[in-house]
Amino acid sequence: MPKELRAQFAEYQAKLRLRGLKGSGFDALTARNYDEYLVKQYLEPSATKYLTALSDSDRATYLAKTTFITWSGGKATFTWDDFVTHVGARKKTTPTFDAFDLSAGENNVFGAGTTENRHFTAYSAKNDTTGLSSKRVAADIPEKLHLMKPMYHLAEKVNGRRSKHWWIRLGTNDSDTSHVISANLAAANGLGDEVNHLYYWDEGHGANTDPGDFITWIAKVTGYKGPKK
Template sequence: MSKLIYVVDEQFNGINTYSDRNGSGTMTSEQIKLSEELKNMFPNYLNSLGIRSPNGTYLALDKNGNGTFKDYMKSSLVESAQKALNEGINLSGLNWVKIENGTVTDIDIDKYNEYVGRMKGTPAFDSLDLSAPENEEFGTTTINAQHFTQFSYKNTLVNNSSIADSTIVKMMNPMYYIGTSGITSARYWRIRYGSVDNNTSLAIPLILATKLQNMGYNVDFAVPWGVGHGGDYDLSDLFAWMDKICQ
């Protein structure tokens, strides 16, 4: 969970307006500055994971956020767009999808990010004013809301704010446990993240799926085309996947 604030601004840095079910807004100059800081922090974290694509390519980013991981993320969108195209969905109105002779050949990531749009201002999840639901998630019986990242705690706007216990924060991040000695993980995983879901970043489920695959687990990962945040849009496929495993 503590790493989520990095990755949102890796994807949506430069998009300074946001919109959610509570309304829309424009980030302040301070938020824009913090967004740049968070973006610059993400490559080091990503590179430290040592994850590899199915063909063995080491997935990494340079200081500008470019590299094999970005290409890998793009490939998941290309695959999703191609599936949609094959199913007869009209993609001609999307200027960030390049199609040649019925084949999706490229995705313009910057235009894609603008199309999807930013949902959360900076920092995502761990709000500087402790107003995010996630801040309450880390509350206690006596404290309503707490920070859960050193970044937001350092930049807090709330006097006498506190930060959640590091052990509890660690428990929210599966990356600390996958492949760890003494930890038993599920053998089968089905991970879906809609192509227009902007609650976090596509990088989050992609990192999780890749780490699991690298550790030898059976992972069914896909990016459903045109789907936003939700989990009940393909129940028949989900049940078929479960039945196949149980046979």
């Protein structure tokens, strides 16, 4: 990732003023400690749950192939760097959504009138390769971004009418969506909302391995007791 984008992410993360979930042992979540937070709060517990559910023989086979994991006392431990190597390359390069050549689908989302595709970040507008006369984003873009970004309504300008119950899932091997996205959503809901958030070990983009638990959770938060007899 270019140094400029790294710096912008660090600035953005600090601006959100998010704290680690209760019991995590983490206070402010920053670009410096987020890797450790993800490992301790989500990834190691996810691997532990997955490995615990395996038979002894299947667990031994998996660990023999996945040597970066240390299995001791019924818990999985590993480093962030080894985990990243395990997952492999990201599916999308940076900048992920606002392509310099306006070729990303997201550029089309921000099209307006007869302009099919537009930049929506200052970084990509500045580095545009299509020959645009202006290197700035259009004046209407910031408000459109506010409408589309959940973090704006959860951390920047808190919406009191937001949902108070959140079910968030992501696969640990998801190479499309950054692991920070869902973790930030969960941390932002430290507003007092109920958050049920975890990562599916070794699952990819769009994984949904516990639909039954989701239905049970819906019944719990809504007070649904089943059909009347």
